[in-house]
Amino acid sequence: MVTPIRLARRVAERLAAGRLQERLQVTGEDDIARLAYSFNQMATSLQRQIRQPGGA
Numbered sequence: 840m841v842t843p844i845r846l847a848r849r850v851a852e853r854l855a856a857g858r859l860q861e862r863l864q865v866t867g868e869d870d871i872a873r874l875a876y877s878f879n880q881m882a883t884s885l886q887r888q889i890r891q892p893g894g895a
Contacts, residue, residue, distance in 0.1 A: 843871045846863065862882060
């Protein structure tokens with residue numbers, strides 16, 4: 840079983856490599872779930888900004 844922190848690290852590495860479609864699975868309502876939700880929102884925001892004309 841992969842720990843949630845280790846999984847988050849792997850997904851973050853994929854995002855950093857340009858795989859902007861990567862997301863974490865959100866399960867439950869604890870702090871780890873809220874972190875995963877926020878992480879996914881951040882990834883979506885980055886993806887949108889890059890797609891906009893004049894984006895990074």
